[in-house]
Amino acid sequence: MSHPTLAQDFVDNKPRAQWHDKALWFVREKRDRMAASVPEWEDLRSHASAIKMHTMSQLPTYLEMFEAKAKALGVHVHWAADGDEHNRIIHDILQKHNAKKVVKSKSMLTEECHLNPFLEKNGYEVVDTDLGERIVQLREETPSHIVLPAIHIKKEEVGECFHKHLGTEKGASDPKYLTEAARGHLRERFCSADAGITGVNFAIAETGGFVVCTNEGNADLGVSLPKLHIACMGLEKVIPRASDLAVFLRLLARSATGQPITTYSSHFHGPREGSELHIILVDNGRSGILAKPEFRRSLGCIRCGACMNTCPVYRRSGGHSYESTVPGPIGSILTPLRTPEQHSTLPFACTLCGSCTDVCPVKIDLHHQLLAMRGFLDRKKLLGMSKKMSMKFLSGLLSSTWMFTTAGSAARTALRWMPRFAIYNPLNGWGKQRELPEPPKKSFREQYADNNKNSGRPS
Amino acid sequence: MKVALFIPCYVDQFYPQVGMATVKLLDHFGVQHEFPKAQTCCGQPMANSGCMPEARPLALKYVDVFKGYDYIVAPSGSCVSMVRNHYESFFTEEDHAANEVRKRTYELSEFLVNVLNVTEIKGRFESTVGIHQSCHGLRELRLGPSSETMKPRKSLMANLLASIDGISFSKLQRIDECCGFGGTFAVAEEAVSCMMGEDRVNDHLAAGTKVLTAGDMSCLMHLEGIIRRRKHDIKVMHFAEILAEALTSPVAV
Amino acid sequence: MTATTRETVLANLRAALPESSPLPELPTSGPWQTFEDPFVRFCEVLDSVGGTCCRVKSLSDAHQQLLSIDEWNSAKVRVSAVNGVGDPTVDLNSIDDPHDLENVDYAVLHGHFGVAENGAIWVTDDTVKYRVLYFIPQRLVIVMPSQIVHNMHEAYGRITIGEHAFAGFISGPSKTADIEQSLVIGAHGARSLIVFAVDDLA
Numbered sequence: 001m002s003h004p005t006l007a008q009d010f011v012d013n014k015p016r017a018q019w020h021d022k023a024l025w026f027v028r029e030k031r032d033r034m035a036a037s038v039p040e041w042e043d044l045r046s047h048a049s050a051i052k053m054h055t056m057s058q059l060p061t062y063l064e065m066f067e068a069k070a071k072a073l074g075v076h077v078h079w080a081a082d083g084d085e086h087n088r089i090i091h092d093i094l095q096k097h098n099a100k101k102v103v104k105s106k107s108m109l110t111e112e113c114h115l116n117p118f119l120e121k122n123g124y125e126v127v128d129t130d131l132g133e134r135i136v137q138l139r140e141e142t143p144s145h146i147v148l149p150a151i152h153i154k155k156e157e158v159g160e161c162f163h164k165h166l167g168t169e170k171g172a173s174d175p176k177y178l179t180e181a182a183r184g185h186l187r188e189r190f191c192s193a194d195a196g197i198t199g200v201n202f203a204i205a206e207t208g209g210f211v212v213c214t215n216e217g218n219a220d221l222g223v224s225l226p227k228l229h230i231a232c233m234g235l236e237k238v239i240p241r242a243s244d245l246a247v248f249l250r251l252l253a254r255s256a257t258g259q260p261i262t263t264y265s266s267h268f269h270g271p272r273e274g275s276e277l278h279i280i281l282v283d284n285g286r287s288g289i290l291a292k293p294e295f296r297r298s299l300g301c302i303r304c305g306a307c308m309n310t311c312p313v314y315r316r317s318g319g320h321s322y323e324s325t326v327p328g329p330i331g332s333i334l335t336p337l338r339t340p341e342q343h344s345t346l347p348f349a350c351t352l353c354g355s356c357t358d359v360c361p362v363k364i365d366l367h368h369q370l371l372a373m374r375g376f377l378d379r380k381k382l383l384g385m386s387k388k389m390s391m392k393f394l395s396g397l398l399s400s401t402w403m404f405t406t407a408g409s410a411a412r413t414a415l416r417w418m419p420r421f422a423i424y425n426p427l428n429g430w431g432k433q434r435e436l437p438e439p440p441k442k443s444f445r446e447q448y449a450d451n452n453k454n455s456g457r458p459s
Numbered sequence: 460m461k462v463a464l465f466i467p468c469y470v471d472q473f474y475p476q477v478g479m480a481t482v483k484l485l486d487h488f489g490v491q492h493e494f495p496k497a498q499t500c501c502g503q504p505m506a507n508s509g510c511m512p513e514a515r516p517l518a519l520k521y522v523d524v525f526k527g528y529d530y531i532v533a534p535s536g537s538c539v540s541m542v543r544n545h546y547e548s549f550f551t552e553e554d555h556a557a558n559e560v561r562k563r564t565y566e567l568s569e570f571l572v573n574v575l576n577v578t579e580i581k582g583r584f585e586s587t588v589g590i591h592q593s594c595h596g597l598r599e600l601r602l603g604p605s606s607e608t609m610k611p612r613k614s615l616m617a618n619l620l621a622s623i624d625g626i627s628f629s630k631l632q633r634i635d636e637c638c639g640f641g642g643t644f645a646v647a648e649e650a651v652s653c654m655m656g657e658d659r660v661n662d663h664l665a666a667g668t669k670v671l672t673a674g675d676m677s678c679l680m681h682l683e684g685i686i687r688r689r690k691h692d693i694k695v696m697h698f699a700e701i702l703a704e705a706l707t708s709p710v711a712v
Numbered sequence: 713m714t715a716t717t718r719e720t721v722l723a724n725l726r727a728a729l730p731e732s733s734p735l736p737e738l739p740t741s742g743p744w745q746t747f748e749d750p751f752v753r754f755c756e757v758l759d760s761v762g763g764t765c766c767r768v769k770s771l772s773d774a775h776q777q778l779l780s781i782d783e784w785n786s787a788k789v790r791v792s793a794v795n796g797v798g799d800p801t802v803d804l805n806s807i808d809d810p811h812d813l814e815n816v817d818y819a820v821l822h823g824h825f826g827v828a829e830n831g832a833i834w835v836t837d838d839t840v841k842y843r844v845l846y847f848i849p850q851r852l853v854i855v856m857p858s859q860i861v862h863n864m865h866e867a868y869g870r871i872t873i874g875e876h877a878f879a880g881f882i883s884g885p886s887k888t889a890d891i892e893q894s895l896v897i898g899a900h901g902a903r904s905l906i907v908f909a910v911d912d913l914a
Contacts, residue, residue: 017654038745060729150891175896217899240735262883269878349648349651351644353637354605388510391513399499399520401499404499408468430649434688442475443471443475445471446475
């Protein structure tokens with residue numbers, strides 16, 4: 001499927017698309033208020049961007065430093081080249097501990113590696129403990145947003161889902177009631193889990209520790225009871241210093257949900273007494289992105305989701321229309337880099353309005369990368385025959401002044417004389433919901449020449 | 460001062476009145492101008508489709524047509540942004556002529572305010588105007604403050620409009636959301652494009668906009684297409700048209 | 713011998729490195745936001761994220777205040793890690809397995825200081841036997857010195873990161889807005905957070 005097709009399906013349910021748009025715009029407005037309350041907001045963004053760029057330029061050094069420090073704290077550090085290796089490593093660790101029941105907090109990396117289906121296939125019980133993720137898990141869906149995984153689902157649908165799976169009252173849709181039901185349901189899972197898996201928001205090279213941010217407290221509950229904690233992180237999550245956390249924690253929640261900070265910002269340094277801590281460092285295409293100068297800044301992404309909340313296309317097409325773990329502007333860069341054939345329409349699901357770039361807390365030049373991605377696809381011959389041919393034709397036409405003015409005049413004449421049904425035919429994508437411009441008799445260049453003639457100026 | 464008019468290809472063919480309004484403004488401020496007749500298009504449709512090899516001859520043509528002028532002025536933020544910000548891959552640092560042309564290409568409000576130091580338009584325009592902030596002018600050329608950034612910047616177009624007698628402005632819910640035109644996006648992603656346009660139009664309707672204006676005719680072509688199809692009572696004018704019309708109406712004493 | 717994944721990944725990264733760029737200096741004070749009265753700001757922000765702050769003179773004042781709270785008195789399982797604050801029903805020293813804390817209704821724990829800009833409190837695991845106590849009780853009280861820093865830069869300036877297997881910032885009670893963006897307090901962790909800022913400890 002392509003983005004335009006799935007987006008059309010989403011927009012076809014207009015009230016729902018409008019509801020989705022408003023829900024996300026509400027988050028964007030909260031973000032604006034929070035950003036405005038910090039006088040040095042733009043400086044923070046510049047610092048965050050500079051820290052990320054610097055880290056990228058010395059990534060192997062910082063990763064080795066992180067590894068050494070973590071090991072010294074008693075952490076088991078693993079390296080995975082791709083998703084499969086990441087999943088195998090987790091399988092091995094769980095097997096060694098005879099762990100069967102796993103609670104997992106939100107980690108886009110494990111989504112990217114398709115860890116859940118892998119573990120389920122191997123006989124483990126995996127429970128996503130973030131409320132939104134639990135909802136999509138029970139509905140056998142994928143998250144449609146990286147911070148708000150269930151933003152596409154209405155409370156009535158959550159009610160139905162919980163009635164079926166958790167035995168809540170039929171027809172009940174009060175968020176408080178449903179959240180309470182999930183709390184009870186997940187408490188049981190927390191208390192009976194053999195292992196807790198978390199993502200990593202920031203890994204600190206100089207200390208060997210890492211930070212996980214949640215509002216619900218699910219990551220902390222998940223790893224504070226069982227004797228095994230596995231933390232999964234993309235290579236790009238490392239930052240040099242603990243003091244850098246000040247910059248990122250000030251930006252992250254404000255950008256993500258419009259909160260001053262997440263409820264819990266937990267710093268883990270080594271295993272809890274009597275338990276084991278494993279960290280898996282995952283490449284899965286990241287070194288390839290680092291090698292591409294025009295796209296490497298995308299590795300600075302801290303997964304706040306602000307670009308999705310602000311993207312006028314994402315808000316009106318829904319996360320699932322991107323068919324990608326990370327949707328929206330940043331996903332439309334990261335995903336086609338990995339699978340250009342399957343995702344060639346994503347960089348075109350964008351008007352190049354630039355709102356994502358201005359909202360990004362680490363100043364990734366998102367819309368410029370989306371433009372560059374189009375060229376990347378063209379060089380891979382993935383634009384599609386009709387697009388390429390029409391651009392070749394247009395380029396040829398516009399390269400000649402005479403052909404351009406002749407075609408322009410012909411088009412204006414045709415628009416004036418052609419019957420309406422012939423202009424607004426089914427092939428006219430513009431005219432389905434819009435009028436074409438009213439064609440003037442004379443072009444500007446003709447009027448300018450007339451004007452100069454009348455005023456006696458040379459034309 | 461040798462000034463060339465750069466009139467975007469679709470404005471030349473479909474919106475000549477916007478070009479003529481630009482001429483009127485330049486005449487009013489005593490700027491002598493020429494319209495180099497060989498000009499066609501800056502190459503943006505090709506470049507934005509990812510077809511850089513197809514955009515390249517148009518970039519070369521643009522430089523060839525406009526070299527030697529002190530200023531090149533266009534009533535379009537989008538086309539100026541293409542020339543200034545996205546010609547990089549076609550030229551090297553040694554291409555002196557090209558880089559001069561890029562640097563000397565100005566969007567109209569930028570030229571009026573930053574080059575001619577125009578601070579007010581002495582004229583009258585009695586209507587409730589709704590400003591559409593075209594994205595490329597806003598976020599590529601920084602002709603005004605984008606709502607995402609927390610830096611104060613003055614909106615050149617809004618300031619010029621605000622100096623006109625009798626004018627009032629509608630207050631929008633979303634001050635600078637994209638209209639959904641986006642070049643080929645308008646057709647490739649027709650459903651989302653039209654929903655975006657409809658949302659913008661509805662915002663203006665609710666805010667009481669009588670005249671909808673912007674710095675880019677491409678956004679307005681899309682929005683006007685929707686307004687006319689739905690027969691809404693909103694007139695669409697490029698800001699150059701409003702400024703030019705105001706100049707012809709006396710200021711109340 | 714084939715290279716390990718570690719070696720391959722590091723080699724791939726080394727081959728792809730961009731030009732070096734400087735790491736910005738981050739002073740702990742100077743260019744960052746400060747407040748006229750950081751304590752007032754802390755209370756306002758904590759309140760906005762669902763918590764409550766009470767400033768008291770001494771631990772015994774905190775104790776008295778706590779005993780006047782209905783939910784505390786009606787709570788069946790009460791624990792306290794702060795000597796002199798609260799009348800616990802369960803002695804934490806008698807617990808051998810964190811799972812046994814599942815039914816704790818109310819816990820009184822230590823905090824170190826607050827952050828004005830975001831209402832967060834710095835907590836560390838050396839002050840309590842089981843870190844899960846910060847997350848598992850139905851309701852939480854944090855007792856801390858009435859020391860408030862302006863912002864996160866100042867906060868990181870006064871703590872040493874890496875000393876504790878667990879440490880963190882807690883800002884308000886547990887919450888979620890995952891169902892239609894409706895804010896619900898009490899997701900998985902504490903349903904309420906009361907902070908006693910004690911002047912005598914400062």
